[in-house]
Amino acid sequence: MKLSRCLLVLGVAVAGALLPVRTLSAADTVSPIPSDPAARIAVLRAEIAAHDERYFRAAAPVIDDAAYDALRRDLAALETAHPDLAARVPPLAPFGDDRTGAAPTHRHPTPLLSLEKSYDYDALRAFCVRTAAAPGVGEPAWVIEPKFDGLAVNLVYVGGRLERALTRGDGTVGDDITAAVRALPGVPADLPAVPGIALPAQLEVRGEIYVPWADFVRVNADRETAGAARFVHPRQLAVGTVRQRDPAEVARRGLRLVCFGVGTVAPADALPGSLRLRLAQLAAWGLPVPPRSWTAATADEVADAVAAVGRARRDFPFPTDGAVIKVDDLARQRALGSSESAPRWALAFKFPPDRVATVLLAITVQVGRTGALTPVAEFAPVKLGGATVTRATLHNREDLARRDLRIGDTVWVEKAGDVIPAVAGVDFSKRPGHAVPFVFPRACPECRTATEERAADAGPRCPNDQCPAQQRRRLEHFVSPAAVNIPGFGPALVAALVASGHAVRVPELYRLQAQDLAALPRVGPETAARLLTALETSRRAELWRWLYGLGLPQVGETRAKEWARRHRSLAALADAWPEHALLFRELAAAGVRPTPPPESAGPLAGQVVVLTGALPTLTRTEAAAAIEAAGGAVASTVTRATTLVVAGEGTGAKLEAARRLGVAVIGETELRRRLRGP
Numbered sequence: 257m258k259l260s261r262c263l264l265v266l267g268v269a270v271a272g273a274l275l276p277v278r279t280l281s282a283a284d285t286v287s288p289i290p291s292d293p294a295a296r297i298a299v300l301r302a303e304i305a306a307h308d309e310r311y312f313r314a315a316a317p318v319i320d321d322a323a324y325d326a327l328r329r330d331l332a333a334l335e336t337a338h339p340d341l342a343a344r345v346p347p348l349a350p351f352g353d354d355r356t357g358a359a360p361t362h363r364h365p366t367p368l369l370s371l372e373k374s375y376d377y378d379a380l381r382a383f384c385v386r387t388a389a390a391p392g393v394g395e396p397a398w399v400i401e402p403k404f405d406g407l408a409v410n411l412v413y414v415g416g417r418l419e420r421a422l423t424r425g426d427g428t429v430g431d432d433i434t435a436a437v438r439a440l441p442g443v444p445a446d447l448p449a450v451p452g453i454a455l456p457a458q459l460e461v462r463g464e465i466y467v468p469w470a471d472f473v474r475v476n477a478d479r480e481t482a483g484a485a486r487f488v489h490p491r492q493l494a495v496g497t498v499r500q501r502d503p504a505e506v507a508r509r510g511l512r513l514v515c516f517g518v519g520t521v522a523p524a525d526a527l528p529g530s531l532r533l534r535l536a537q538l539a540a541w542g543l544p545v546p547p548r549s550w551t552a553a554t555a556d557e558v559a560d561a562v563a564a565v566g567r568a569r570r571d572f573p574f575p576t577d578g579a580v581i582k583v584d585d586l587a588r589q590r591a592l593g594s595s596e597s598a599p600r601w602a603l604a605f606k607f608p609p610d611r612v613a614t615v616l617l618a619i620t621v622q623v624g625r626t627g628a629l630t631p632v633a634e635f636a637p638v639k640l641g642g643a644t645v646t647r648a649t650l651h652n653r654e655d656l657a658r659r660d661l662r663i664g665d666t667v668w669v670e671k672a673g674d675v676i677p678a679v680a681g682v683d684f685s686k687r688p689g690h691a692v693p694f695v696f697p698r699a700c701p702e703c704r705t706a707t708e709e710r711a712a713d714a715g716p717r718c719p720n721d722q723c724p725a726q727q728r729r730r731l732e733h734f735v736s737p738a739a740v741n742i743p744g745f746g747p748a749l750v751a752a753l754v755a756s757g758h759a760v761r762v763p764e765l766y767r768l769q770a771q772d773l774a775a776l777p778r779v780g781p782e783t784a785a786r787l788l789t790a791l792e793t794s795r796r797a798e799l800w801r802w803l804y805g806l807g808l809p810q811v812g813e814t815r816a817k818e819w820a821r822r823h824r825s826l827a828a829l830a831d832a833w834p835e836h837a838l839l840f841r842e843l844a845a846a847g848v849r850p851t852p853p854p855e856s857a858g859p860l861a862g863q864v865v866v867l868t869g870a871l872p873t874l875t876r877t878e879a880a881a882a883i884e885a886a887g888g889a890v891a892s893t894v895t896r897a898t899t900l901v902v903a904g905e906g907t908g909a910k911l912e913a914a915r916r917l918g919v920a921v922i923g924e925t926e927l928r929r930r931l932r933g934p
């Protein structure tokens with residue numbers, strides 16, 4: 257019986273390790289687990305420590321949570337069966353440690369515990385029944401909340417003032433991230449006076465820092481345009497940003513806080529004796545709390561509420577990986593107490609990722625607007641998360657080769673980060689005998705030009721600027737809602753425009769006549785008129801949308817906005833940017849008149865300022881806030897859109913760039929003078 261359990265757990269771990277293959281290398285695969293119990297304990301502890309390191313410190317796990325928890329359960333079973341052996345091997349922390357060694361650390365007033373986890377409804381019901389049967393507990397009222405997927409944080413308020421914010425660390429001591437937390441929207445530096453409620457002398461608030469889906473998508477789109485690596489999951493984005501400890505970046509990337517619990521509170525009766533009422537009190541002080549929670553009285557009601565969270569989570573604007581159930585009443589929580597690592601009055605229920613098996617029918621190669629060739633898995637249509645999916649990107653040639661996907665394979669498809677379908681792994685046991693490795697083409701599948709590979713690229717690309725596929729992708733990007741947003745111009749219409757030669761470049765769209773459009777397949781005179789009206793309106797779209805939509809190298813949304821603030825018209829852009837002057841003039845001649853951003857008032861209106869080095873008295877956040885209050889914009893890198901560089905001690909590359917581009921450089925004293933205005 258012991259053997260079968262062991263095999264079962266090993267099977268789960270190995271399958272789990274295979275799933276997120278995109279981040280897996282040979283060095284990461286699960287080591288064969290030895291049969292000797294002492295050696296197995298050592299191997300499992302090392303394995304878990306390595307996964308903890310990846311999860312907590314690098315925020316880049318290589319196995320999914322269920323597989324990780326299976327390793328933990330296997331270790332716990334071995335340790336229970338062989339306590340003598342377990343004592344001889346160095347112990348493992350009850351959960352990971354997120355300290356980086358780069359930040360000051362402090363002790364939590366009360367340690368942060370982990371939560372017991374459950375993956376199935378029977379275990380959930382059993383937990384509820386067991387809890388209700390504990391002495392002095394009776395039938396407790398339960399609170400069920402979505403489990404936010406982010407980075408745990410502990411806020412310490414002393415006398416109503418935010419004194420410190422710490423990461424979980426090892427549960428006892430965490431990294432100081434106070435400056436980053438102060439930059440989160442809605443985090444009060446001072447708790448406001450609420451009539452009838454005295455401010456506690458000390459208050460520890462437990463929460464999670466997370467990134468909403470919309471900001472995750474926005475930041476990644478920006479990075480993609482700038483040629484930077486995408487974040488795989490919002491949690492990775494949240495952790496990576498907090499680690500930078502740059503408050504401006506925390507605000508720019510859209511990080512948020514949610515508070516769901518209280519640690520130490522002094523005096524002890526400063527807050528109500530119910531979790532729900534406590535959260536209401538935190539909300540009255542302006543702290544963000546979960547937008548929705550559920551209540552339940554019985555095990556079945558708890559299971560129903562958890563299922564309701566599971567249904568509702570698809571529509572949440574933030575990432576969740578489960579539901580947390582807690583006993584509402586604090587006296588009952590105290591009666592239940594905690595084990596060494598987890599409270600006995602709470603449980604985390606983890607939802608399995610939506611995953612289905614299907615057959616890989618083909619691997620096609622897509623040409624992007626810059627010519628990059630991306631392999632795409634085309635599979636038999638399958639229902640996933642309420643939608644039918646038929647294809648998923650495979651990132652790049654190396655990714656495809658590493659995963660050894662073959663046509664005819666049975667593959668698991670899941671929603672990566674719950675949004676984008678991704679091939680999660682191959683069921684090698686079902687591989688047909690005739691399946692052969694995929695050979696990546698050496699020519700562009702569209703125009704047959706031999707591919708090229710530059711060191712800076714992630715893989716091969718089509719070097720042909722006139723490649724019809726690239727032309728279509730460029731126009732598709734331009735008309736998309738993220739850029740200029742021209743209704744009616746879907747991929748089919750764009751393809752017809754390029755194929756017919758009526759419009760292969762953006763300026764040519766603005767020379768289209770009604771008869772050109774009406775001659776295209778499935779476009780009648782009425783549709784043609786509507787399309788022309790949409791084009792007409794788009795001539796006056798916001799300038800940054802135009803700059804972004806043109807797909808100029810290195811111009812993402814952020815840089816497009818900087819340039820739009822600085823230059824304000826196509827004519828000014830043509831002067832400032834000689835290598836694109838022809839394009840800007842051609843657009844102006846075609847009657848394009850983009851709308852510049854509203855003029856801001858203040859002494860630094862229109863200025864794009866870059867801060868570098870340490871200023872004598874102002875912190876970077878204070879300087880940025882003062883510049884923005886004076887109507888200026890703060891940018892992170894020196895480009896030709898930059899109008900001013902404020903330099904302090906210890907400056908380097910940015911100062912050099914400013915000199916090269918002839919941008920004015922000033923110090924703090926001059927900045928203060930300019931902030932006051934003329």
Ligand SMILES: [Zn+2]
Pocket residue numbers: 623700701702703704705718719720723724725726
């Ligand atoms: Zn091509």
